[in-house]
Amino acid sequence: MLTQERQKLIENYVNQHELCRVCDLSKLTATSESTIRRDLIRMEEKGLVRRVHGGAQSVKKLAHDVSQHIRFTMNHDDKVRIARYAVEHYVHENDYLFIDAGTTAYEMVPFLANVAGITIVTNGIETTLSAVGHGINTMLLGGKIKEDTHAVIGQFAIEQLQSMNFAASFIGTNGIDHNGNLTTPDPEEAAIKKQAIACADHTYVLTDETKIGERNFAVFGNVKHLTVITNKLKVQSKKILPAKVNLKEAK
Amino acid sequence: MLTQERQKLIENYVNQHELCRVCDLSKLTATSESTIRRDLIRMEEKGLVRRVHGGAQSVKKLAHDVSQHIRFTMNHDDKVRIARYAVEHYVHENDYLFIDAGTTAYEMVPFLANVAGITIVTNGIETTLSAVGHGINTMLLGGKIKEDTHAVIGQFAIEQLQSMNFAASFIGTNGIDHNGNLTTPDPEEAAIKKQAIACADHTYVLTDETKIGERNFAVFGNVKHLTVITNKLKVQSKKILPAKVNLKEAK
DNA sequence: CTTGTTTTTGCATAAAAGTGAATGATTTTG
DNA sequence: CAAAATCATTCACTTTTATGCAAAAACAAG
Numbered sequence: 019m020l021t022q023e024r025q026k027l028i029e030n031y032v033n034q035h036e037l038c039r040v041c042d043l044s045k046l047t048a049t050s051e052s053t054i055r056r057d058l059i060r061m062e063e064k065g066l067v068r069r070v071h072g073g074a075q076s077v078k079k080l081a082h083d084v085s086q087h088i089r090f091t092m093n094h095d096d097k098v099r100i101a102r103y104a105v106e107h108y109v110h111e112n113d114y115l116f117i118d119a120g121t122t123a124y125e126m127v128p129f130l131a132n133v134a135g136i137t138i139v140t141n142g143i144e145t146t147l148s149a150v151g152h153g154i155n156t157m158l159l160g161g162k163i164k165e166d167t168h169a170v171i172g173q174f175a176i177e178q179l180q181s182m183n184f185a186a187s188f189i190g191t192n193g194i195d196h197n198g199n200l201t202t203p204d205p206e207e208a209a210i211k212k213q214a215i216a217c218a219d220h221t222y223v224l225t226d227e228t229k230i231g232e233r234n235f236a237v238f239g240n241v242k243h244l245t246v247i248t249n250k251l252k253v254q255s256k257k258i259l260p261a262k263v264n265l266k267e268a269k
Numbered sequence: 270m271l272t273q274e275r276q277k278l279i280e281n282y283v284n285q286h287e288l289c290r291v292c293d294l295s296k297l298t299a300t301s302e303s304t305i306r307r308d309l310i311r312m313e314e315k316g317l318v319r320r321v322h323g324g325a326q327s328v329k330k331l332a333h334d335v336s337q338h339i340r341f342t343m344n345h346d347d348k349v350r351i352a353r354y355a356v357e358h359y360v361h362e363n364d365y366l367f368i369d370a371g372t373t374a375y376e377m378v379p380f381l382a383n384v385a386g387i388t389i390v391t392n393g394i395e396t397t398l399s400a401v402g403h404g405i406n407t408m409l410l411g412g413k414i415k416e417d418t419h420a421v422i423g424q425f426a427i428e429q430l431q432s433m434n435f436a437a438s439f440i441g442t443n444g445i446d447h448n449g450n451l452t453t454p455d456p457e458e459a460a461i462k463k464q465a466i467a468c469a470d471h472t473y474v475l476t477d478e479t480k481i482g483e484r485n486f487a488v489f490g491n492v493k494h495l496t497v498i499t500n501k502l503k504v505q506s507k508k509i510l511p512a513k514v515n516l517k518e519a520k
Numbered sequence: 521c522t523t524g525t526t527t528t529t530g531c532a533t534a535a536a537a538g539t540g541a542a543t544g545a546t547t548t549t550g
Numbered sequence: 551c552a553a554a555a556t557c558a559t560t561c562a563c564t565t566t567t568a569t570g571c572a573a574a575a576a577c578a579a580g
Contacts, residue, residue: 160411301540
């Protein structure tokens with residue numbers, strides 16, 4: 019057997035099993051463990067696998083990494099504060115809510131779990147998993163999946179939204195500019211947000227201070243019709259915003 | 270058991286139970302408490318859990334890592350064989366496919382990643398995450414979420430399916446009885462499967478030997494119109510099946 | 521086809537890492 | 551404060567890994 023094809027076998031097996039022992043690979047390729055170790059050393063140098071004591075691990079990123087990623091995002095504490103404020107002040111029992119994909123709205127889930135009888139609709143896969151795990155009655159929009167944010171987008175999702183009405187929509191944003199325009203880089207995500215706003219009696223925009231003054235490509239709304247929930251702002255941040263914005267600062 | 274494997278078990282257990290004792294983890298992994306303590310120290314350094322006197326606490330409320338769970342399900346190797354067989358024999362470049370929620374169909378994803386130009390539609394959240402991670406063009410059905418299986422179900426999903434056509438549907442089952450009826454416990458999941466079968470030029474049922482002879486509440490189809498892909502069967506299993514079933518045994 | 525060179529392989533052995541039990545220190549609980 | 555439980559540390563033991571070396575295989579040139 020050629021070295022290359024053996025290493026290809028090893029790579030596939032490791033990726034398939036995520037984690038395996040040296041002796042498994044030895045049996046798989048009918049070679050000695052020494053050979054496997056030498057292969058693994060070379061393959062690790064090339065970044066094809068990760069070596070661990072006793073075997074090898076796949077380097078391919080899988081689903082579970084994302085939830086971990088969320089935990090380490092910037093301003094996590096602020097986001098939790100904003101999320102709690104939003105739930106405590108604007109969510110009532112038996113509400114139907116739209117919860118946007120994105121990290122700040124995601125942080126609402128544990129607090130929502132304490133409100134009786136609510137139903138949420140979301141386009142965020144991680145938000146869905148967390149909500150289901152917390153026993154919340156959850157609907158997920160269907161459609162294409164954005165690879166980086168794992169948000170559901172596309173025409174299917176928008177059509178589904180059109181047949182729904184919410185007591186409130188909670189939306190994240192990547193920027194609020196001096197005109198009060200709310201923006202996000204992806205027009206398809208913007209389209210979802212726009213529709214979710216249209217379906218709700220009232221919309222709350224969740225954002226931390228770093229987004230204020232930022233502008234992105236796609237505009238999905240303006241603060242003048244909505245309520246903005248944010249953390250305690252510095253004076254210069256407040257100056258950026260339009261005068262009569264409906265602003266709530268969480269704690 | 271490999272260290273990584275054990276730590277993953279611990280992580281999931283801690284996350285599921287929010288808080289647990291060292292001796293529980295020791296029993297869970299069949300190792301000494303010393304080993305558990307050493308694991309917990311390392312895991313705490315990585316921020317995976319928080320140590321407390323007597324045990325460990327989850328750092329976040331929930332584990333989303335069902336993909337890990339899937340890997341430890343029964344007959345994993347059989348499922349991988351079946352999944353590979355299915356992809357290698359019945360998937361072609363540029364196909365549009367339906368991939369059912371469920372562990373066997375989930376295993377198809379890594380193999381599908383090697384087929385150019387395919388698009389998959391699925392009602393499985395974990396399947397979606399894995400597929401997106403593998404760079405596959407993926408659509409997720411929208412609707413209610415089943416808490417235990419994380420499958421998308423409900424009228425929304427069925428309506429979405431009705432507007433689609435697939436080259437092939439790959440469906441899992443909880444049982445095939447002596448009449449060739451395919452069954453699953455949940456009528457709502459059955460409804461999705463039924464619709465996915467109706468939308469496809471051809472349907473392949475993926476099942477391992479343990480399901481043969483089993484019956485559940487909801488019937489969603491019959492083998493006589495479909496192709497069954499399974500592992501190498503014992504003679505008595507074959508006897509259970511109807512005579513003229515279109516049966517493929519993976520290796 | 522033969523010969524000499526290089527690469528790869530498998531085995532032996534020493535080093536390293538992981539494990540489990542014992543012991544005494546520390547923390548919790550009543 | 552005392553008893554019970556838990557923890558950190560150490561040590562003997564097992565498993566896994568790295569290294570050196572000789573045999574085997576692959577390769578190249580005459």
